[in-house]
Amino acid sequence: MSLKEDLEKRVREIFQQRWTTRDGSVVPSDDSIKLNNDAVKLKATILYADLADSTKLVDGYKDFFAAEVYKTFLHCAAKIILSEGGTITAYDGDRIMAVYLGDSKNTSAVRTALKINWAAKNIVQKEMDDHYKERTTYKLYHVCGVDTSDIFVAKTGVRGANDLVWVGKAPNYAAKLAALDHTKATWITKAVYDQMDxxxxxxxxxxxxxVANTWNDMGGKTIYSSTYWWSL
Structure with missing residues (x-):
């Protein structure tokens, strides 16, 4: 079978095969979902934490320095996510994605974002400034985006090289929020704001x-931004 024939066969199977779905109460693992049309449905809150202006970082600074910024920021973000009951589902270059479940999922995710803001300024930036002193003027900026919705979790890829795909409004919106103005480190949707403690x-x-904002790029939706942090 040629590569073209193999691809046509698999694409045809995906479109024709009926889905098997089930409601989930925990974040699924790679081995809990099959590669065929199998999925888990969740009510979840998604957080994205993303370094801002990372292109300027890799273009304007030494590779080892950029790597140190990535590593320190993502390490702090990951530890805070886990401490707040979140599950890390992906690292993607300079950003991290996490899922929160349960009755307090929105409060936990927002508290995570505010704590990441504190750690970025008072741990990562402080240690960077102390170590490099006058050798760099680099300032770390980041954004956390948070949204909540129903999520459809499936597996994508090929055997031996696959991952879970998180389909729903929250993953999409949280990622877009994390790309907004970094002078306001945390952005959340109205759904999250209305449901958090x-x-x-x-x-x-x-x-x-x-502060309430109008998200013009997304049809005038109301979203909220904050410059505050939550001390560790």
């Missing part, structure tokens, strides 16, 4: 930590 909405002085 008040402890994640107001600062210790009673001030609302969030």
């Amino acid at each position: 008040n402890s994640a909405k107001t600062a210790s002085n009673g001030t609302n930590m969030w």
